[in-house]
Amino acid sequence: MSIQQQTEPIAVALIGNPNTGKSTLFNALSGVRQRTGNYPGVTVEKKHGTFRIDDKAIELIDLPGSYSLAPRSPDEMVAVDVLLGRLPAERKPQAVLVILDAGNLERNLYILSQVLELRLPTIVALNMIDAAAEKGVTVDVELLSQRLGVPVIPTRANQGEGVQDLRKALANIEHQAPPEYPSPFPPAFREEVAGLQGQLVSRNVSAPRYLVERLLLDTSGYLECELKLGGEDFHQLIEEARKRLKESGAPVPAVEAMSRYGWVRETLRGVVERKPVPPPLSDRIDRVMTHPIFGTIFFALLMMLVFTTVFSDYVAGVPMGWIEAGFEWLGELVGSNLAEGPFRSLLVDGVIAGVGGVLVFLPQICILFFFIAILEDCGYMARAAYLMDRLFSNIGLSGKSFIPLLSSFACAIPGVMATRVIENRRDRLVTMLIAPLMSCSARIPVYVVMIAAFVPPYSFAGGLINSHALTFAGMYLVGIVAAVIVAFVLKKTILRGATPPFVLELPSYKWPSMSTVGLRVAEKGWSFIRRAGTLIFASSVLVWAAAYYPHNEAIVAPELERLAAVETELEQATDEEKIAALEEELAALDHRISGALLRDSYLGRAGRWIEPVVRPLGWDWRIGCATLASFPAREVIIGTLGVIFDMGDEEEAESLPLREKLQAATWDDTDKPLFNLPVALSVMVFFALCAQCAATLAVIKRETNSWRWPIFTFVYMTTLAYVGAFAIYRIAAFLTETPIVSV
Amino acid sequence: MKTLSGFKVGDRVTVSSIEGDDDISVRLLEMGLVPGVELEVVGYAPLGDPIEIELIGYRLSLRKSEASRVLVTDKFS
DSSP, X not given: OOTGGGSOOEEEEEEEOTTSSHHHHHHHHHTTOEEEEEOTTSOOEEEEEEEEETTEEEEEEEOOOOSOOOOOSHHHHHHHHHHTTOOTTSOOOSEEEEEEEGGGHHHHHHHHHHHHTTOOOEEEEEEOHHHHHHTTEEEOHHHHHHHHTSOEEEOBGGXXXXXXXXXXXXXXXXXXXXXXXXXXXXXXXXXXXXXHHHHHHHTTOOOOHHHHHHHHHOTTSHHHHHHOOSOTTHHHHHHHHHHHHHHTTOOTTHHHHHHHHHHHHHHHTTTEEEOOOSOOHHHHHHHHHTOTTHHHHHHHHHHHHHHHHHHOTTTTHHHHHHHHHHHHHHHHHHHHHSOSSHHHHIIIIIIIHHHHHHHTTHHHHHHHHHHHHHHHHHTHHHHHHHHHHHHHHTTTOOGGGHHHHHHHTTOHHHHHHHXXXXXXXXXXXXXXXXXXXXXXXGGHHHHHHHHHHHSOOOEEGGGTEEHXXXXXXXXXXXXXXXXXXXXXXXXXXXXXXXOOOOEEEEOOOOOOOHHHHHHHHHHHHHHHHHHIIIIIHHHHHHHHHHHHOSOOGGGGHHXXXXXXXXXXXXXXXXXXXXXXXXXXXXXXXXXXXXHHHHHHXXXXXXXXXXXXXXXXXXXXXXXXXXXXXXXXXXXXXXHHHHHHHHTTOHHHHTTSOHHHHHHHOBOTTSOSBSOOHHHHHHHHHHHHHSOOBHHXXXXXXXXXXXXXXXXXXXXXXXXXXXXXXXHHHHHHHHHXXXXXXXX | OEEGGGOXXXXXXXXXXXXXSXXXXXXXHHXXXXXXXXXXXXXXXXXXXXXXXXXXXXXXXXXXXXXXXXXXXXXXX
């Protein structure tokens, strides 16, 4: 290792329009050496990657894809702050790598024109040259490089082509001079900027020319507030400068786009050649996909395909059956090889039942993410947003909220992260706050068990529709309707504001790259497994422990004595009638012992303590404590119900499915059944609406950088769940004429 | 002066200016809707809104409310 290697890596900022293959290029350049995080105070993701070439280490700072460097919010300010080295958390980049889409140079050069003004050594990656060729566009790379005064390297990031050339160019960046870049602005504008800069200097304030230009251009006043340069009367000076510019025919802010696009046209003259080609396949596909009739039909069919595949017995069902069988086998293996006692109970009832009950949903999650990844990668998601915008605008949102909400049907965590596609802060917040209401896959087990056990099977329309499927769909609808109402209310109250614009690029269609899709599915699947292995594992163990301990056998001493006596009698008995009577007594004793021990357990005590609260929902203390235990992660409910309704009943635990155990459950010391249709509906609605997911709340905290929003989400969703469960219980009890139990 | 919101699919027009100087107009300008640029109306979403247009080699969708700030001249008039 040479001494040079020990020096700090060269910091290079990566910038470019969305849909230019920027992420693919970032991944190709840095390989696996990446780390992500958040910038303090804003919601922008911080992505770093490093690679080595010729004894040099290069650190890439990935900036969010954007069309312009004109900040109007703290999030947009980050890119400018990073590039100007104004951020304490980040080193000032020594160079900039700008990614351009070769097929779309006219718009892509806009941000390049802004970057060149920063006068940092710059390298251009001319990406997607193959896609450009299909559109009949050829670029004279040599001439473009000459005009821009910076190296231009053609790449095909998805094929890995040009990546090595880019690495070499970056290794030499230190010796490259900053670009000579004449300002594209008209003389009048430059004079005003120089005048303002002079004013600042006389006030002992130093500001780079770029910031002063921005200050003059930003009529929203955001930058003035943010930078607070030059004191009170400086605002007056800016206003006067703007007025003079308007009179001279260079009104701000329009002058910027006009000057820059003028520069772009000059630069590209003779550089880009467009051969007339028949409309590319992408355009012809687009005609169909966005057609008012065919596009809508396709969209509906696509959504049906996605959801039927996810819930079909044939696609997801098969691997789910394997996983289930695997865990059953494991449970039996452990159960029959270990001596009875706390350790066996922990492994079988706690760990295997808890983690297995969750991992079973892995295939469904992977299938849903597979579809989402394909739709995103091929460019359809922007069309989905376009098709859905009108519907979403009714509740004050835009079509851009569609993608995050669709992802939330798999899991709200990636859904919340996907809200990054929404630039408007209020819109983004509303979408984030309603994302957990979409029925994620963790709710499926609750629905499946409750429906199978308590919804009477009916068929309509010759078996095409049945009451089970209808109830299942109804639960999804409960979440969607609640989300619509909540979004509407939020947009009318605490997150009120003008309807944000909907200006969305519809990128060309392309074949999804299977490696990108595969990588995405593996990443999401793995994070789900990790969650099951850590959070769910820990909660299963905790819930088991809370339900097992203090395990004070003294309180059931008389029953235990009688149990031993009955067992001895049973061994000696020969009379068939007597055997039957003894076996019945044995079962009753077992039941009483396990019930008494659970009631005395810590979980049981907590359940009884909250019983008055859950009684109006038709629940007893056991349902209450199962729900309580599910607040860290709702998947825990299945394991918990299993633990609660079998604790101590170990011999029969494996032979009786949970569904039957629940059907047999009665209110304490009575023979009134605990569950019935209204109670089952009440439980399902509660789980559909409640924020029982610590991980989602943590992600909302991370994305909003504030405790306020996760707390708000938790409070409003829990309230909604309680009210919803109460209402459905009373309504269902009234309609089915079920007596409301008040034991 | 006509605005972009009232054209049929297939119509080609030239941008003459953008109304206003707020965020929305800056955004439209940045996306390439600058005076002199030609664009084509490619389609309307099923419920009549947003609009899909093609300009400087790419496709953009925007709501009618935004399109009504884009003042245009009809190419064939």
